[in-house]
Amino acid sequence: MQTRDIMTTPVIAVTPPAALADAADVMSRSGFTTLPVVDPTGHLVGLVSEIDLVEAGFRSRAENTDPDDSADNATPHTLDTVAMVMHTPGLAVPADLDWAELARRMAEAGVRALPVMEHDKLIGMVTFRDVLRAMRVPEES
Template sequence: MQTRDIMTTPVIAVTPSASLAEAAGVMTEHGFTTLPVVDQAGKLIGLVSEVDLVQAGFPSDSTATGDPDTGAMLGRHRTVATVMRTPGLAVPGGLDPAELAHRMTDAGVRALPVVDNGILVGMVTFRDVLRAVPATGNS
């Protein structure tokens, strides 16, 4: 079994021009903690997480204004490009689940993009890895 066998497809991603409110909507609708950011060709160019959106929605400076009940704090005019992180870590589809689990825990992430020649082909989460753990029969 390899990453490509347990990853989630098709991938739901956003472009850098998506608004923060749009990204938050996709995350909450699908229960994601991380969204990949792709260019028009499907090449992975970044990641945006719940933490990134929460930090953008509730800035620490006291001059921030907006109505948190309507999502105005997410700055409808700010885009994903302003808060996304350049992906330092993506994995190929050929990793075995044990190596994948080590990479995820070492990096402290709950989800990783899976790429093939830089093109996003899937996402893999801890839940996907858990599904690959063989049952031992112990209760």
């Protein structure tokens, strides 16, 4: 079984100028923990994960909080777009990669989701959850 057989499509992505709150909303509604970040032409330029959003929120609160204000009144201002917190993809996988090799690469890299590429085009995302589903399906002989 190849990565293309277990990946999630269609791709749900955000753009670099998207607000962090919008990215968090997309993640919450879709159930994804990582979103690809694409430029206006659809080319992959980075990834943003739920941990990136959570850390950005904490950093913004710490940088923008008056010690005399309560934490509930703190408003994040410094980090407000996906471009400010995304990371460039160090690893993407080809669509024809065997799922077992995919699992090994994800485990070694310590990532839970990866973009799937074909001919330099983003065609899907694959997660550990997808790999777990693949493990339950017997290989055809």
